Amino acid sequence: MILDNLGSKLNNQVAILICGHGSRNKLAINEFQELTKLIQKKYPNFLVEYGFLEFAKPSLVDALEKLKDLSIKKVIAIPAMLFAAGHVKNDIPSLLMNYSSKTGIEIIYGRELGINNLMISAACERVKDVFKQNNSLKPEESLLVVVGRGSSDPDANSNVSKITRMIVEGIGLGWGETVFSGVTFPLVEPGLKNVVRLGYKNIIIFPYFLFSGVLVTRIKRQSDLVAINNPNISFIHAKYLSSQSHVVDTFVERIEEILNNEGKNFMNCSTCKYRSNLFGFEKEVGMVQESHHDHVEGLGISCDLCDPECNGACEIQNQIPTHNQEKSNLEGGDYLEHEHVEAHKHEHNHHNHHHSIYPNSNHPLGPVTLRLPNEDQILRKSVENQ
Numbered sequence: 032m033i034l035d036n037l038g039s040k041l042n043n044q045v046a047i048l049i050c051g052h053g054s055r056n057k058l059a060i061n062e063f064q065e066l067t068k069l070i071q072k073k074y075p076n077f078l079v080e081y082g083f084l085e086f087a088k089p090s091l092v093d094a095l096e097k098l099k100d101l102s103i104k105k106v107i108a109i110p111a112m113l114f115a116a117g118h119v120k121n122d123i124p125s126l127l128m129n130y131s132s133k134t135g136i137e138i139i140y141g142r143e144l145g146i147n148n149l150m151i152s153a154a155c156e157r158v159k160d161v162f163k164q165n166n167s168l169k170p171e172e173s174l175l176v177v178v179g180r181g182s183s184d185p186d187a188n189s190n191v192s193k194i195t196r197m198i199v200e201g202i203g204l205g206w207g208e209t210v211f212s213g214v215t216f217p218l219v220e221p222g223l224k225n226v227v228r229l230g231y232k233n234i235i236i237f238p239y240f241l242f243s244g245v246l247v248t249r250i251k252r253q254s255d256l257v258a259i260n261n262p263n264i265s266f267i268h269a270k271y272l273s274s275q276s277h278v279v280d281t282f283v284e285r286i287e288e289i290l291n292n293e294g295k296n297f298m299n300c301s302t303c304k305y306r307s308n309l310f311g312f313e314k315e316v317g318m319v320q321e322s323h324h325d326h327v328e329g330l331g332i333s334c335d336l337c338d339p340e341c342n343g344a345c346e347i348q349n350q351i352p353t354h355n356q357e358k359s360n361l362e363g364g365d366y367l368e369h370e371h372v373e374a375h376k377h378e379h380n381h382h383n384h385h386h387s388i389y390p391n392s393n394h395p396l397g398p399v400t401l402r403l404p405n406e407d408q409i410l411r412k413s414v415e416n417q
Contacts, residue, residue: 044102044103045077045104045105046080046101046106047070047074047107047286048091048095048106048107048108049066049079049111050084051063052118053083053087054083054086054245055087058243058244059242059243062243062273065274066111067081069279073283074286078098080097081094084123084126091123091127091130095130095134099134104137105137105138105139107139107141107290108127108140109286110143111144112144113144113180113240114191115142115184116183116184117182119143120184141288142285144278144281144285145190147281147284149278151197151201152277153275153276154198154272155197155198155201157271158175158204158235161267161269168233168267170205171205173204173235174206175199176207176210176223176226176234176236176237177195177209177237178219178237178250179210179212179239180211180239180240180246181218182215188211191209192209194239195208205231210222212249213246214389214398215391216391216395218253218398219249219250219253219254220253223236223253224257231264233264233265233267234264234266235268235269236250236268237268237271238269239271239272240271241272242273243271243273254266
């Protein structure tokens with residue numbers, strides 16, 4: 032087997048680094064650690080380390096320093112990201128390139144998880160679990176809403192829609208729609224308000240996320256607002272991906288791509304806004320590749336309000352006035368992109384000038400969507416009662 036031969040031949044001079052986004056949520060960090068343990072079991076001849084881009088320790092630099100101290104000469108770095116948006120295309124590779132140039136350690140950057148049979152199967156299994164737990168539900172009578180994180184990169188957003196269609200056809204669901212937790216449109220709440228008009232009595236909401244956190248909690252909270260006004264409809268929540276076995280196997284596939292192809296990486300460039308003249312995003316072709324997260328790297332501060340799972344209290348206590356949020360979106364520093372509101376403010380103040388302007392920032396179903404006053408009151412009460 033190539034892994035055994037390579038591990039023996041290089042005498043432990045090669046290591047695998049799993050590059051995470053990072054979160055202040057304890058449960059999300061625990062889930063990430065569990066995932067890396069499962070990957071380590073797949074590669075007993077390699078040291079598997081992990082690091083985070085922001086808001087958690089160890090940072091990616093911390094992890095690389097540890098590997099350097101262990102005399103590692105080559106690092107296989109795999110982004111623990113579902114799709115290739117800004118973090119995968121800019122932040123992580125920029126950080127890795129800078130570290131490699133300073134230390135001389137060879138770092139081979141792998142692909143994001145992306146779309147393959149394994150990830151589609153993982154998603155389908157999560158949705159199938161809903162039907163196993165609800166015997167009266169019929170797939171053809173149910174509507175699926177897949178919720179993506181949301182990005183200013185249309186390539187990443189379109190991949191969520193593809194996942195939705197793959198699940199709908201794989202299981203034979205009645206209908207499928209795609210919404211997003213932030214940054215782009217439609218957001219969860221306005222998206223669901225449109226979806227209920229289709230007349231389905233069962234709506235399955237599936238967060239296409241790797242781990243827990245404030246965004247997953249936001250999805251539940253916003254869907255609850257729509258459920259209050261639609262008592263005749265059952266809103267059923269599927270579990271996010273986490274360490275589903277097919278997800279672990281996809282990480283193995285990404286590592287194998289590097290080991291078996293001598294470090295060659297195959298990313299999609301045909302619809303990448305940085306490399307192709309993509310309609311609506313022409314100004315972003317050839318943008319400088321740089322990291323936007325140096326000031327929040329390795330903060331390692333856990334949210335005391337989450338024990339262990341995020342309850343969304345941080346968003347309620349630190350709600351941003353709408354005009355500030357709109358200003359942020361217009362300047363490209365989306366507050367909804369990251370984990371905690373105060374961190375969003377800090378981040379926006381330090382590096383919004385690095386971002387290009389997202390052309391759809393003012394979309395009525397996107398981040399600047401106004402919530403009615405009575406809905407704000409319902410939102411606050413629902414969190415206070417948790």
